[in-house]
Amino acid sequence: MGDTTPPAAPTLETMTVENWEILGNLVKSWSTQDSIYTNGTLHPVPRTIEELRDLLVALGAGPNIPAHVDTLTVVHYRANEMVLRIPPADLIRAKEARLTQPGSTYGLPDFYEPDPIDGTQEEATPEQKLRLQARRIGDYTIAHCE
Amino acid sequence: MARAHGGNAWATCPMRTAGAAPSVDIAGLEGYRHILATPDAAQRSRRGTDPESLATLWRLARILHPAMPDLEREGNPAIPSGYTYLLQLAAHDCVQTPTPFWQMPQGRVAARNGRMARLRLDTLYGLGPFASPHAYAPDDARDITRSALRLGPMRRPAGATGPAPQRDIARVSGPTDAAAPPLTDPLICDPRNEDHAILAQMTALWHLVHNAFLGLSSGGRAAGPADRAREPHFAWARAATTLVYRRILRDDLLARLLHGPVQDRYRRATAADLLDPDSACPGSLPGVALEFSHGAMRAAHSMVRPEYRINAAARHGIKAALRQTSARGAAQMPLGANWIIRWSDFFDGLAPTPAANRSLLIKPRYIAALINPELFEGPAPGHGLAMQDLASAATVPLWSVDALHDAIAAQAARKGWTDAFDDQPLADAAYRHAALAAWLAARSNRFDPLPAADIASLAADPPLPFYVLFEAEHTHGGARLGPLGSILLAETFYGAMLGDPLPGEQPGQWPEPALRPALLALAGALGITVAADRLPDQAMMPALIRFVAREHGLEAADPAFL
Numbered sequence: 001m002g003d004t005t006p007p008a009a010p011t012l013e014t015m016t017v018e019n020w021e022i023l024g025n026l027v028k029s030w031s032t033q034d035s036i037y038t039n040g041t042l043h044p045v046p047r048t049i050e051e052l053r054d055l056l057v058a059l060g061a062g063p064n065i066p067a068h069v070d071t072l073t074v075v076h077y078r079a080n081e082m083v084l085r086i087p088p089a090d091l092i093r094a095k096e097a098r099l100t101q102p103g104s105t106y107g108l109p110d111f112y113e114p115d116p117i118d119g120t121q122e123e124a125t126p127e128q129k130l131r132l133q134a135r136r137i138g139d140y141t142i143a144h145c146e
Numbered sequence: 147m148a149r150a151h152g153g154n155a156w157a158t159c160p161m162r163t164a165g166a167a168p169s170v171d172i173a174g175l176e177g178y179r180h181i182l183a184t185p186d187a188a189q190r191s192r193r194g195t196d197p198e199s200l201a202t203l204w205r206l207a208r209i210l211h212p213a214m215p216d217l218e219r220e221g222n223p224a225i226p227s228g229y230t231y232l233l234q235l236a237a238h239d240c241v242q243t244p245t246p247f248w249q250m251p252q253g254r255v256a257a258r259n260g261r262m263a264r265l266r267l268d269t270l271y272g273l274g275p276f277a278s279p280h281a282y283a284p285d286d287a288r289d290i291t292r293s294a295l296r297l298g299p300m301r302r303p304a305g306a307t308g309p310a311p312q313r314d315i316a317r318v319s320g321p322t323d324a325a326a327p328p329l330t331d332p333l334i335c336d337p338r339n340e341d342h343a344i345l346a347q348m349t350a351l352w353h354l355v356h357n358a359f360l361g362l363s364s365g366g367r368a369a370g371p372a373d374r375a376r377e378p379h380f381a382w383a384r385a386a387t388t389l390v391y392r393r394i395l396r397d398d399l400l401a402r403l404l405h406g407p408v409q410d411r412y413r414r415a416t417a418a419d420l421l422d423p424d425s426a427c428p429g430s431l432p433g434v435a436l437e438f439s440h441g442a443m444r445a446a447h448s449m450v451r452p453e454y455r456i457n458a459a460a461r462h463g464i465k466a467a468l469r470q471t472s473a474r475g476a477a478q479m480p481l482g483a484n485w486i487i488r489w490s491d492f493f494d495g496l497a498p499t500p501a502a503n504r505s506l507l508i509k510p511r512y513i514a515a516l517i518n519p520e521l522f523e524g525p526a527p528g529h530g531l532a533m534q535d536l537a538s539a540a541t542v543p544l545w546s547v548d549a550l551h552d553a554i555a556a557q558a559a560r561k562g563w564t565d566a567f568d569d570q571p572l573a574d575a576a577y578r579h580a581a582l583a584a585w586l587a588a589r590s591n592r593f594d595p596l597p598a599a600d601i602a603s604l605a606a607d608p609p610l611p612f613y614v615l616f617e618a619e620h621t622h623g624g625a626r627l628g629p630l631g632s633i634l635l636a637e638t639f640y641g642a643m644l645g646d647p648l649p650g651e652q653p654g655q656w657p658e659p660a661l662r663p664a665l666l667a668l669a670g671a672l673g674i675t676v677a678a679d680r681l682p683d684q685a686m687m688p689a690l691i692r693f694v695a696r697e698h699g700l701e702a703a704d705p706a707f708l
Binding site for chain 2: 063111
């Protein structure tokens with residue numbers, strides 16, 4: 001769903017993970033300072049891209065961090081703050097160029113297909129809803145609006 | 147509480163910590179055996195399905211899924227990616243197991259190898275047109291006989307008129323009331339050959355090969371009932387396809403993949419030269435060696451790229467290819483133009499420039515996509531295909547690497563081989579243990595360091611699927627398999643061909659007769675007349691693809707075939 005691009009378009013890859021739930025629960029643990037989300041271990045918030053990569057590998061999240069991503073900025077914010085993250089212009093332009101190619105698609109993380117898009121959540125169990133929440137948190141924490 | 151919140155960022159092994167599950171007894175696994183002999187307790191890997199072993203494997207699986215940025219620049223110069231998927235097809239031609247070993251509950255046997263004849267392309271042909279008719283197209287409107295392997299129309303581009311080119315495998319809908327029913331069922335003999343869109347295209351290619359050979363013989367019909375008249379033509383097409391396929395495995399695929407001296411030795415071997423006499427008895431029991439199926443063959447998983455150029459207009463990730471199937475994405479079937487492979491992107495020799503897609507180097511690592519939980523939900527969360535491979539190997543403890551080296555060296559000496567492992571340093575146990583320990587220590591993660599006990603244990607008794615990858619990287623930088631992995635593949639592949647030769651094959655004959663005379667002899671034996679100048683003259687994938695393009699008029703096809 002999210003990894004189809006034509007070959008001729010400019011590419012500017014962004015970070016992704018294979019297991020959004022693991023990333024989302026990790027972010028929840030940092031937010032709440034509660035280790036119940038991370039199986040009893042409260043991992044420190046990473047200070048560098050390398051620390052983030054190694055932690056996600058250790059947890060089995062399957063990070064894909066392109067080599068050109070070399071800086072990590074962590075923002076803690078409160079409920080009364082609106083954090084506007086202005087994405088880099090080159091990302092937006094690269095995505096626009098790619099979307100004009102025949103056969104290209106606007107990619108979404110894999111989990112959107114089976115979970116919220118295929119049907120309503122009326123029949124979903126609490127576990128399923130919490131898994132969706134964790135995945136969305138994981139996605140929104142590292143995604144760019146591009 | 148923790149479970150209700152969905153916490154799953156595991157820092158410790160999430161598997162059971164009490165109540166060891168028993169490993170599976172080989173006696174219950176029909177169609178499998180161990181290479182050389184069933185190892186005794188001292189010769190088997192100590193890594194079974196007990197909680198301690200699984201926890202160690204789980205930690206190893208983390209290391210096998212490292213972060214690997216910029217893999218797009220990596221590629222094996224000697225192995226274009228088409229061979230990755232030819233190897234997958236050949237694996238399906240040796241092993242057919244309904245239940246992965248790692249899924250067998252509590253050691254209860256639910257698995258067997260249903261592939262009785264190996265490397266005879268049963269994976270394409272099933273049991274033939276009468277027993278597997280769904281995979282075959284009717285010869286005419288009366289549908290009394292079927293000889294050609296089915297193909298199906300690709301998805302017609304929006305606005306296009308006329309019949310769509312037959313460039314996909316055939317697919318149909320299951321019973322449904324839907325107005326536009328999704329194509330849920332591929333009409334092929336082995337549904338695993340539709341595991342992903344690239345393999346489905348490889349399957350369609352081999353269907354085209356069969357049909358091209360069938361077309362060469364269509365002029366000479368024998369007298370008699372229709373089915374009897376058609377039978378020699380089908381037999382010819384199947385035998386010719388299989389003959390070429392086996393030669394390509396020997397001279398093209400294995401020549402690229404195996405350690406050179408091992409390939410040279412087996413290429414000239416007779417059945418009597420094999421280390422294991424059971425390797426050359428593939429017709430029924432004994433089965434396929436587990437050290438091949440659940441050890442060395444897993445090396446192909448490290449050859450998978452994260453992304454492939456499919457043709458001039460499309461590039462797709464492997465995850466997209468895995469979803470682009472009747473099983474996972476029936477509504478998107480049949481394959482559209484952006485999934486129809488231009489084979490010059492997968493094999494060298496079809497275009498002025500090398501194929502764009504190269505196999506990744508064979509190393510102890512799996513790409514991140516193979517950890518994806520939607521596609522590879524394994525025996526432990528977050529560890530994907532690597533853990534599946536390791537857990538399956540542990541379910542039926544294989545020969546330990548140390549004991550296997552010793553047993554092969556001893557048997558090779560009895561056979562008069564000068565040096566089974568080609569004097570490679572890894573053949574020495576002390577060197578091997580030290581090299582493994584150094585490799586493992588260097589990859590320990592700062593947030594989850596591999597315990598010293600794990601490093602010592604894995605260095606002394608490495609799981610065979612992991613070791614074969616390690617050996618390939620250590621011996622050849624990942625360009626091809628090392629000696630042990632090569633011997634395990636060669637015993638199985640050459641054993642199947644030597645022990646079960648096709649009509650016209652002469653096991654052990656070296657050099658082999660040229661391809662064209664061999665095909666003509668085959669046709670003659672079946673009483674078939676074929677146009678000699680139209681036969682392929684070289685058992686290499688590029689030559690075969692050019693033959694298919696010529697016979698089916700695909701040389702200037704749209705979408706491009708070459």
